[in-house]
Amino acid sequence: METSDLRKAGLKATLPRLKILEVLQQNKHDHLSAEDVYRRLMDNDEDIGLATIYRVLSQFEDAGLVIRHHFEDGHALFELEQGPHDHLICVKCGKIEEFFDNEMQQRQRDLAQKSGFDLSKHTLVLYGECQASNCENDTTLKKDSS
Amino acid sequence: METSDLRKAGLKATLPRLKILEVLQQNKHDHLSAEDVYRRLMDNDEDIGLATIYRVLSQFEDAGLVIRHHFEDGHALFELEQGPHDHLICVKCGKIEEFFDNEMQQRQRDLAQKSGFDLSKHTLVLYGECQASNCENDTTLKKDSS
DNA sequence: ACTTTAGATGCGAATGATTCACAGTCAAGA
DNA sequence: TCTTGACTGTGAATCATTCGCATCTAAAGT
Numbered sequence: 001m002e003t004s005d006l007r008k009a010g011l012k013a014t015l016p017r018l019k020i021l022e023v024l025q026q027n028k029h030d031h032l033s034a035e036d037v038y039r040r041l042m043d044n045d046e047d048i049g050l051a052t053i054y055r056v057l058s059q060f061e062d063a064g065l066v067i068r069h070h071f072e073d074g075h076a077l078f079e080l081e082q083g084p085h086d087h088l089i090c091v092k093c094g095k096i097e098e099f100f101d102n103e104m105q106q107r108q109r110d111l112a113q114k115s116g117f118d119l120s121k122h123t124l125v126l127y128g129e130c131q132a133s134n135c136e137n138d139t140t141l142k143k144d145s146s
Numbered sequence: 147m148e149t150s151d152l153r154k155a156g157l158k159a160t161l162p163r164l165k166i167l168e169v170l171q172q173n174k175h176d177h178l179s180a181e182d183v184y185r186r187l188m189d190n191d192e193d194i195g196l197a198t199i200y201r202v203l204s205q206f207e208d209a210g211l212v213i214r215h216h217f218e219d220g221h222a223l224f225e226l227e228q229g230p231h232d233h234l235i236c237v238k239c240g241k242i243e244e245f246f247d248n249e250m251q252q253r254q255r256d257l258a259q260k261s262g263f264d265l266s267k268h269t270l271v272l273y274g275e276c277q278a279s280n281c282e283n284d285t286t287l288k289k290d291s292s
Numbered sequence: 293a294c295t296t297t298a299g300a301t302g303c304g305a306a307t308g309a310t311t312c313a314c315a316g317t318c319a320a321g322a
Numbered sequence: 323t324c325t326t327g328a329c330t331g332t333g334a335a336t337c338a339t340t341c342g343c344a345t346c347t348a349a350a351g352t
Contacts, residue, residue, distance in 0.1 A: 011299095012298095012300070014300060050339090051339085070220040071216075074338095075337090108272055111245060116277045119272055119273070119274040122273060125268060126263065126268045129264045129266070130261075157329095197312085197332080202329095220309095221309070
């Protein structure tokens with residue numbers, strides 16, 4: 001059923017690619033590293049090499065199917081392309097929320113234009129402390145255990 | 147003269163640290179990698195180990211003296227802390243421009259608040275094509291030579 | 293269905309940025 | 323000046339990511 005998506009992107013519909021796509025779809029709202037994808041496939045007894053995952057994720061990125069992010073620590077995280085949106089990251093628990101604000105997008109276009117740039121994309125990340133009751137329980141960004 | 151800055155930050159005023167600070171000040175408007183700093187010091191016949199540069203830059207970051215960025219490729223780039231501002235990056239020549247827009251900052255605070263986040267910092271990068279006549283001459287982000 | 297072949301894959305080695313370990317050094321307070 | 327804890331240089335170690343290459347396989351043609 002997604003084989004067509006891949007063909008449209010000029011990619012052969014191979015099993016590894018379909019499985020990777022499936023993992024991304026099952027985690028639509030997360031941001032996964034190549035390792036994350038790899039582990040999830042392992043857990044599912046899919047035997048796909050890590051190098052393949054890196055290759056495929058890059059191809060997906062080129063094809064516009066996924067977005068690659070480099071948040072705080074510089075390591076790559078991927079998410080399915082789901083239209084423009086920005087991120088809000090809790091510095092305590094690492095939770096990543098998404099949001100969209102039209103007015104902000106518009107202002108970004110204006111500012112780029114004012115500087116003589118033909119805007120092609122942007123990255124906006126807001127960092128702060130969330131108020132979730134389970135905050136501090138996640139470990140994604142934890143550095144020490146005070 | 148900057149030894150006081152270092153002491154204030156709780157760091158001993160050592161020669162390597164002063165030299166690194168000096169390089170950052172001489173390149174106030176650039177964004178340097180640890181390697182960049184290293185090369186500049188080498189060119190100046192300063193014999194400072196690369197590991198020291200990484201260590202010192204991290205300490206400067208902790209002390210709030212420098213900001214660490216992870217643009218497109220995930221590698222760390224540093225710049226002297228010079229108050230809040232955002233970045234505009236040319237996808238063709240790699241030029242990085244800085245700008246500041248109060249209204250945008252305000253809207254970011256509002257949005258974070260709306261989501262229940264206590265905003266502590268943010269990252270906004272706009273990517274596009276610049277109109278500089280010498281665009282395409284830089285190589286920072288070049289990938290192929292079409 | 294069977295062949296062909298360009299493009300994919302898996303494996304392990306290679307790379308590049310960054311960090312670590314540790315022995316030698318130095319800034320700064322007594 | 324002496325002492326000491328913090329700092330540094332070196333080279334090795336680590337971690338994410340990419341490469342090289344022999345092997346496979348999707349998909350287009352017979």
